[in-house]
Amino acid sequence: MSNFEADLRRAVRGRVLVPGDDDFEAARLPWNRAVDQQVRAVVEIEDAADAAAVVRYAKQAGHAVAAQPSGHGATTRLDGTILVRTGRLRGVEIQPEQRTARVEAGVQWGELLSATGKHGLTGLPGSSPVVSVTGYTLGGGLGWFARRHGWASGAVRAFEVVDADGEALRVTADSDPDLFWALRGGGGDFALVTAMELDLHPAPLLYGGRMLWPAERAPEVLAAYREVTSTAPAELTAWFTMVKFPPLPQVPEPLRGLSGVAVDSTFLGGEEEGRDLLRRFEDIPGMMLDTRAVMPLDALGGICAEPTQPVPGAGRGELLTGLGDAVGADLLAAAGDIAPLASVQVRHLGGAVSRPADGGGAAGPIAEPYLLGMIGPIMSPESGQAVAARLADIARAMAPHTTGRKPLTYLGGGETAVSAFDPDTLARLREIKRRRDPAGVFRSNQSVLA
Numbered sequence: 436m437s438n439f440e441a442d443l444r445r446a447v448r449g450r451v452l453v454p455g456d457d458d459f460e461a462a463r464l465p466w467n468r469a470v471d472q473q474v475r476a477v478v479e480i481e482d483a484a485d486a487a488a489v490v491r492y493a494k495q496a497g498h499a500v501a502a503q504p505s506g507h508g509a510t511t512r513l514d515g516t517i518l519v520r521t522g523r524l525r526g527v528e529i530q531p532e533q534r535t536a537r538v539e540a541g542v543q544w545g546e547l548l549s550a551t552g553k554h555g556l557t558g559l560p561g562s563s564p565v566v567s568v569t570g571y572t573l574g575g576g577l578g579w580f581a582r583r584h585g586w587a588s589g590a591v592r593a594f595e596v597v598d599a600d601g602e603a604l605r606v607t608a609d610s611d612p613d614l615f616w617a618l619r620g621g622g623g624d625f626a627l628v629t630a631m632e633l634d635l636h637p638a639p640l641l642y643g644g645r646m647l648w649p650a651e652r653a654p655e656v657l658a659a660y661r662e663v664t665s666t667a668p669a670e671l672t673a674w675f676t677m678v679k680f681p682p683l684p685q686v687p688e689p690l691r692g693l694s695g696v697a698v699d700s701t702f703l704g705g706e707e708e709g710r711d712l713l714r715r716f717e718d719i720p721g722m723m724l725d726t727r728a729v730m731p732l733d734a735l736g737g738i739c740a741e742p743t744q745p746v747p748g749a750g751r752g753e754l755l756t757g758l759g760d761a762v763g764a765d766l767l768a769a770a771g772d773i774a775p776l777a778s779v780q781v782r783h784l785g786g787a788v789s790r791p792a793d794g795g796g797a798a799g800p801i802a803e804p805y806l807l808g809m810i811g812p813i814m815s816p817e818s819g820q821a822v823a824a825r826l827a828d829i830a831r832a833m834a835p836h837t838t839g840r841k842p843l844t845y846l847g848g849g850e851t852a853v854s855a856f857d858p859d860t861l862a863r864l865r866e867i868k869r870r871r872d873p874a875g876v877f878r879s880n881q882s883v884l885a
Contacts (some may be wrong), residue, residue, distance in 0.1 A: 439496070440476070443517070446492035449480040463518060465509030469747035469813040472509060474501070474518040481523060483595065483603060483629040490627055490876060491601030493517055499878040502627045504541055504567035506745070508574065508844055508880045516878050521569070524629060529554060534635040535592065540569045540628055545736050552732035557638035559587040562699075564736025565743050569628050574844040574881075575620035575798035577806070579701045579735060580636070582786030583669045588620035589792030590634045596626035599872040603629075608794050617867045620798025622843055622852075623879035624868050642709035643701035644727035645738055646716055650694040650772070653677055657763050659715045660698060660781070664758070664805075669786035670703040671712050676739075676780040677773050690740070694772065695723065699738050705729070748777070749819065750810035751826045752845025753837040754803035755781070762836045766807075769832035775821045776811035779829065797860055803838055808845060823848075843881055851885040 437453075444451045452459040453476045462477040475498065480486050486502075493500045501516040503509065524539035527547060531554040538547055545564030551557055561571055561578035571578075576587025584590070594606040594615065606626070608615050617625045648656055660675040667673065676697045680690040698716055702709035706729050713727070726738070736743075755762060758781065770779045785804050792798070809829060811822035826847065830837075843855040852861060864883040 442496065443476060443478070443492060447478055447480065447485050447488045449478055449485050449523070452477040452479075462520070464745070465503065465506035466745045467506070467509055467748055468745055469749060469819060470509045470511060472511065472518065473514040474516050477518045477520060479520045479523060483524070483597070486519065486521070486627050486629050487597045487601050487603050489517065489519055490597045490599070494599065494601060494874060494876050497874075500627065500876055501878045501880075502540070502623055503880075504570050505543065505565065507566050507570060510848070510880050512880065512882060512885070513878060519627065521567075521629070526630070529556070529635075531556060534637075536633045536635055537630060538568050538633060539630045540567070542568050544568055544571065545733055548732040548735060551635055552638075555637060555639040556635040557641075557732050558633055558635060559584055559590055560735060562736070562739045563741050563743075564733070569631060570623070571844070572631065572633075573618060573620070573623050573628065575842055577784075577788065577842050577844070579672055580703065581788040582672050582784065583703055584636050585787035585790070585792050586620060586796070586798045588618075588796050588798045589794070590636075591619055591631050592634055593632040594618050594626070594628055595630040596628050598626050599874065599876045613867050614871060616795055617797055617864055619792070619794070619796025620843070621796075621864045621883060622881055624864075624877055624883050625871055627877065638703060638732060640705050640729065641701060641703060641732060641735075642706045642727065642729050643699075643735075643738060644730070645697050645699050645724060645740070646713075646722055646727065647695050647697045647724035648719060648721050649723065650677065650696055652719060652721055653696040653767055655719050656696045656698060656716070657767065659719060661758050661763065663713065663715050664783040667712065667783065671700065671709070672702075672783060673698055673700040673713070674739075674780055674782045676778050677770050678778045679773050679776065700727070701735070701738070747813040748810055749813055749822050749826065749848060750808065750845070751830060751847040752809075752841045753807045753830060753833060754801065754840050755805040755807050755833070756803060756836050756838060758805050762833075765832055765836065769829045773825075775818060776809055776825055778808075778810055780808045782806040782808065797856065797864055798843070799857065799860060801842075803840070806842070806845070807833065807837070846881055852881055852883045855881070856883075
């Protein structure tokens with residue numbers, strides 16, 4: 436046993452895995468199996484005190500620490516780090532009268548929504564039930580209810596963290612305004628977060644689901660989508676998706692290999708009003724699937740039928756300046772038969788996400804009204820090259836209609852925080868990083884210094 440391994444095992448109570456251990460190869464893997472994380476060790480911490488012990492050891496020994504609750508958003512920037520898994524930190528405490536929740540760092544969105552939904556309340560989730568609440572929120576969190584309530588990071592009222600000195604802190608806007616601001620959407624570069632306190636929002640009724648047509652209906656569906664979103668209230672969110680379901684075991688058998696065009700939607704309200712707002716889509720013939728219904732909050736993750744088991748892939752995001760005739764024509768021409776990609780999606784933004792969050796934060800307003808997201812599965816080195824080329828081709832074709840900026844969690848391979856933040860925000864984030872973590876103890880998926 437090396438001195439490094441022995442010292443690390445003495446420092447923490449959680450399980451420590453290093454190269455050569457039976458479970459190390461599985462433990463080091465991120466959600467995206469196409470990313471090869473060559474980490475120095477994996478530590479499955481027991482609690483917040485264990486998190487502090489890991490950080491103190493890392494600082495003393497000159498190692499970097501990377502916290503990764505579920506492995507989403509991983510990059511090779513974590514090579515050589517001590518990878519901290521927070522999966523055992525699963526506490527959820529709901530205060531329905533105060534409309535708040537305390538959520539530990541290993542909790543996934545599906546778990547939190549199951550707890551809040553019992554009280555007619557919701558957090559601000561994305562499209563997947565298995566993404567961690569903490570990782571998603573540190574990256575800003577641009578999801579289903581952003582048009583009504585803004586970034587998920589704007590709902591945080593307190594962070595429980597371990598700082599670069601290994602000290603446990605409770606960070607609020609009053610106690611530590613700079614660190615609080617940075618953690619609200621600036622990523623995981625500044626501290627190891629062990630829990631968050633979040634504001635919740637009323638959601639006594641939720642209507643939503645997926646409508647699916649054959650791929651050849653894409654022009655008609657996109658035209659209707661443009662009409663609906665041009666007048667949509669903030670309570671309605673709709674996403675247009677050209678999809679090719681990959682032939683993978685994670686995909687329901689009737690959909691494997693199918694090409695189609697979908698509109699996924701949620702409405703914070705009742706069925707009658709929700710159907711009226713989406714009525715335009717019912718004029719389009721050939722609908723193959725309509726799952727819209729009044730639903731419980733914890734069913735949100737099923738709308739987009741995203742895989743709930745790890746898959747290899749690559750993605751890219753771009754913010755669109757609009758969705759007029761020229762943009763739509765270029766999108767349909769560029770995407771065409773989207774293979775080898777799995778999806779090309781347009782998400783409607785605007786509403787609260789276009790305004791500054793109460794209390795501020797690094798995730799600032801987004802002026803662009805739509806977000807283009809693309810993702811493709813990677814099953815071999817050759818398919819990886821084909822996916823990368825297709826992503827680049829579509830991005831180039833859409834460049835006249837994009838701004839170059841993108842949300843932090845939409846950065847693709849080789850992209851940096853320069854694309855996620857305006858110059859003033861990035862300069863402030865870098866100053867806070869250098870001042871609060873001069874030794875570089877923390878290394879996030881997307882470093883603000885890159």
